[in-house]
C-alpha cells in the first residue's frame with residue numbers, strides 16, 4: 006500500500022493517507038537508516054560476544070562446516086560508515102572497518118573469547134579496552150627471537166630424549182611447546198611488577214620440559230632422571246617418577262631475580278591444585294604480609310582432567326572465599342583434545358572443558374596453540390587482569406599431542422583420523438621459524454646456530470651425567486629442607502617418641518581462661534545460652550581447677566600464639582565446633598559482629614579460624630599445602646565427623662602419608678577426626694583408625710588418641726615444639742567433650758608434656774592388664790570402679806599409636822610380670838581399630854595379648870542405639886570378667 010502511495014500523483018490519494026504515512030517517510034530518512042544499521046550492528050556485536058568464540062580458528066581437528074556465519078553477517082556492513090558504539094563503552098566511534106578488525110581479532114582468528122557471562126560492567130569494559138587492537142602490545146624483533154629460541158629448545162629437548170631414551174615415559178610437551186613461551190612471558194611481567202614468586206601446579210604433560218626450560222632444573226638432573234641410577238646407597242629412598250618431580254629456583258629474568266616453584270605432584274590428576282593454593286595462601290599470610298600481589302599461582306590443567314575431576318570444581322569455589330583467598334590464579338588448560346585415549350565427545354557434555362569456570366565470572370580465552378604471539382598477548386592480559394582484579398582467569402591452549410598418551414602408546418589404535426592429521430603437522434617451532442625467516446627477523450645461519458648450540462649443550466650434559474658415580478643423588482639431593490625448613494630435618498625413631506616438655510605458666514593459663522570467659526567487651530551481646538554455659542564452665546574450673554576438653558584446646562591455641570606460633574584451624578563447623586563445644590568466636594546477637602578472645606594473644610603470629618565449604622577433598626588438600634609453607638604455624642584441618650575423611654582419601658594417601666618419602670617435603674599438618682562408638686550409626690562412629698595405622702611406615706606420620714584434656718593440650722603444643730614436622734592424626738572425642746572424667750586439673754597444664762603411653766601405678770596385685778586407646782578406657786574405668794574392680798586391673802592407655810613407644814610397653818610388661826592376662830580392649834570391630842596393628846607391632850613382647858571387642862564386621866557400628874548399648878556392654882563385661 007505504501008509503495009502505491011509513493012507512486013501516486015498529487016491528489017490521487019485521499020489527504021488522510023498523508024498523515025498515515027508520515028512515520029513511514031521518517032523511517033526511510035538517512036538518520037533513521039543509520040540508527041537502524043547501528044542497532045543491527047549492536048545486535049551482531051552482542052551475538053559475537055555470546056557466540057563469536059565458536060568462530061575462532063582454534064580447533065585444529067575441526068571437521069569444518071559452517072564455522073562463522075556471524076563473520077559473514079559482519080562483512081555485509083559497509084566499511085566506510087562511522088559507527089557510534091553506545092554499548093562499546095570506552096571506544097567512542099569506530100568505523101565499521103575498525104569494528105570488524107576488533108571482532109575478527111578477538112573472535113574469528115586464533116583466539117576465541119568468552120566474557121559476556123561477567124556481570125560486572127567495569128570488568129567487561131576493562132577487557133574491551135585491552136582487546137581493542139589499537140591497545141595490543143608491540144612485539145619487538147628481540148622478543149620474537151626469544152620466543153623462537155624457547156620453542157626450538159622445547160622441541161629439541163623432546164627430540165633428544167626421544168632419540169636417546171626411546172620407550173622411556175616422559176609425557177612430552179610436543180604439540181604444546183608454545184606454553185613455554187607463555188611461562189617466560191609471565192616471568193617477564195612478574196619481575197616488572199610487585200610479584201616476587203610464581204608458584205606453578207601442573208600435571209604430567211610437559212613437566213620435564215618446564216622443569217628444564219623454565220625453572221632451569223639443572224640439565225644433569227634431567228639426564229640423571231632418564232639414566233636411572235641404581236645405587237644401593239639410595240635403595241630405601243623410594244622417591245618418585247621424573248614427571249612428578251618439583252623444583253624451586255631463583256631464575257634470572259632480564260637481570261632481575263624471580264623465585265619460581267613447580268609443585269611435586271602425584272599421578273592423581275588435579276589434586277595438586279588446592280595444595281598449591283594452600284601453599285600460596287600460607288606465603289601470603291606469613292611471608293608477604295597479606296599481599297596477594299606478591300605471589301602468583303599459575304595452575305596448569307589437562308582438558309579431560311579439568312572437566313572430569315570434581316576437585317577442580319571444588320577448588321574453583323575457593324576463589325572468592327576469605328580463608329582461601331590467593332588473589333586469583335592464572336589458569337592454563339593444555340587441551341590436546343584427548344584424555345588418555347578418549348576424545349572430547351567421550352569426556353564432556355559441554356562445548357568447552359572450561360565451562361565450569363564461568364561460575365566464577367572469570368574471563369576465558371581459547372587460543373590456538375600454534376600462534377605463539379597471540380598466546381603471549383593473552384597471557385599478558387591475563388597477568389594484568391589477575392593483578393588488577395585479584396580474580397581467576399583462564400587460557401585454554403588449543404593444541405595437540407604429538408605422541409600417544411605417553412611415548413610408548415600407539416595412538417592410531419584409538420584415534421586414527423586425528424593422528425593421520427597430527428603426523429602431517431609441523432612443530433610450532435618450525436612454523437614460527439618459517440614466519441621469522443620470511444619476515445627477515447632472523448636468517449638461516451642464526452637459526453641453525455641456535456639449534457646447534459642447544460644440541461651440543463644437551464650432549465655435554467648427558468656425557469657428564471653418564472660419567473657420574475652416583476646418578477641418584479642428582480635428583481632431589483640437596484634441595485630439600487632448605488630455607489625456613491633448615492631446622493626441621495627428618496627425625497630418628499627415638500626423637501619421635503621422646504618426651505617433649507610443653508608446660509605453660511600458671512599466669513598465662515589464667516590469662517587465657519580469663520580472656521575466654523570474663524573480659525568480653527560490653528558491646529558484644531553474646532547469646533544468653535552461651536553466656537550461661539561459659540559461666541558454668543568457669544565456675545567448675547574455679548571450684549576444681551578441672552579443664553574440660555574444649556577449654557584445654559583453647560589454652561593450647563592461646564599459649565602457642567603467645568609464644569609466636571601461628572594457629573590456623575579450618576573445618577566444616579570449626580568455629581562453633583561440630584558438637585557445640587568450641588565457640589572460638591563470639592557473635593554479637595544483634596549486629597553479628599565477631600569477637601575472638603584469643604586474638605589478643607597474637608605475638609607476631611596469626612590466628613585464623615574458619616568454617617570451610619562443604620568439602621573434604623579440596624579443603625584438606627588446601628590445608629596440607631598451607632602446612633608445606635608454614636612450619637611455624639599449627640595448621641589444623643578438622644573433619645565434621647571422622648569418617649568423612651574418606652572423601653579426601655587421595656589427599657591422605659598421595660600427599661599426607663607419602664610426601665616426605667617421595668619428595669622430601671615435610672608437613673606438620675594436624676587432622677582432628679572425631680571418633681568413637683556412641684550409637685550414632687555406621688557413618689558417624691569411626692574415623693577408621695585401622696586405615697591410618699596401615700598407612701603408617703618409615704616414620705611418616707604420628708597417630709594419637711589422647712584420653713584427657715591435658716594430653717590433648719600437650720599434644721597440640723608438642724606439634725610445634727618438636728624439632729621436626731610430621732603430620733599428626735588425632736582421633737578426638739565426641740560424647741566426652743563436657744565430661745569431668747577426661748577433664749584434667751590445671752596442674753597438668755603447667756608441667757610435663759604429652760605421654761605416648763599412660764599406665765596406672767602397679768600394686769603388684771593386679772590380675773589383668775587392660776590395654777586400650779581412646780574413650781573405651783573411661784567406660785571400662787567407670788564400670789570397674791562401680792564394681793570395685795579397680796585394684797585388680799593394670800591400665801595401659803596407648804595415647805600415641807604410631808610411632809608406638811615399644812620400649813615403654815616392653816618395660817611395662819617386664820616390670821609387671823605378675824600379670825598373666827593381658828587384654829587389648831576396643832569398641833571397634835576386630836577388622837578395625839588398633840587390634841591388628843598393636844598385635845603385630847608387639848609380637849616381640851612376652852604378653853600373649855588377647856582380643857576383646859566387637860567381632861569382624863562389614864560396617865563400623867550398629868544403626869540402632871539400643872543395639873549399640875547391648876554390644877558395648879558385652880565388651881565391657883567381657884573385658885572385666887577376668888578382673889573379678
Ligand SMILES: Cc1ncc(C[n+]2csc(CCOP(=O)(O)OP(=O)(O)O)c2C)c(N)n1
Nearest residue numbers: 210272273274307308309310311343344345
Ligand atoms: C585421577 C586420575 N585418574 C586417572 C588417571 C590416569 N590418567 C593419566 S593421564 C590421563 C588423561 C588425562 O587427560 P588430560 O587431562 O586431557 O591431559 P593429557 O594427558 O591429555 O595431557 C589419565 C586418565 C590419573 N592420572 N588420575
